[in-house]
Amino acid sequence: MSQKFQNKYRISSARLQNWDYGANGAYFITICTQNREHFFGEIVETQFIASELGILAEKFWLExxxxxxxxxxxxxxxxxxxxxxxxxxxxxxxxxxCEFVVETRLIASLPMPIPETTNKTGGFAGNKTPMLQDNISRIIRWYKGRCSFEMRKMHADFGWQSRFHDHIIRNEKSFETIQNYIEKNPMNWNEDKFCGK
Known part of the structure; x- marks a missing residue:
């Protein structure tokens, strides 16, 4: 459903409305490439063969x-x-x-000691701005930005979908089911809803 904000239409957030996405917990994340283009490699006989961009996608996830x-x-x-x-x-x-906060602007990260009084403000949302919080949105923004910066050096057309999918994992059974789903994803590529066939 679209809503008006500052006289412009925007799509309602897919995030769970009353959930703190910086809260301790496990989150199942899916991030798709723009138009679901196969930038990262291919599946050959149930095995994923990574392209140069796929190798970078893994490298930055591990970071x-x-x-x-x-x-x-x-x-x-x-x-x-x-x-x-x-x-x-x-x-x-x-x-x-000695706690440190990492300020991140797409690709640059510098550890800085936390000052005695931290007064973060940002735009119309003030301290509630998601990009100033230690939450899933900030992590994914860093990951997508880091990938985009490096990948566009090799493939100028590379892009991500603007959003990402998330699922809050609420119990051990769900955690195990999702872990297994991820592990078997290359074997089940032809049935994958993200396949883009």
Whole structure:
């Protein structure tokens, strides 16, 4: 459903309205390439063969915990036109004697000590701006931006869909089911709804 904001139509968010996407928990994420183009490689006899862009997609996914120390990676898979992965947020595990905040602008990351009083503001949303919070949106923005910057050096037409799919994993059974789904994704490529056939 479209809503008006500042006299422009926008699509309603697919995010769960009352959920804090920076809360500790496990999140199943799917990010698709623009028009579901097969930038990342191909499936050959149930095996994923990565292209140069697919290798970069994996490399930067593995780097997520380096930039966001409160994140652990669950299973993930790079597919021809999308990435599936589980991100586990555990902010309790990332607290140390000398805390650092990582300011990220697409590709540049510099660790800076947290000041005594942090007064973050951003646009019309003020402190509620998602990009100033340690949450899933900020992580995915960094990942997509980092990939885009490097991948466009090799393939100028590379792009992502503007949104991403997320699912909050609420129990151990669901976690195991999704872990298995991700692991078997290349074998089930022909039945995958993201296949883009």
């Amino acid at each position: 997520i915990p380096e930039h966001f120390p409160y994140v652990e990676l669950g299973n993930f898979v790079i597919m021809p036109n999308h990435v599936h992965g589980i991100l586990i947020i555990d902010k309790n595990a990332s607290v140390s004697e």
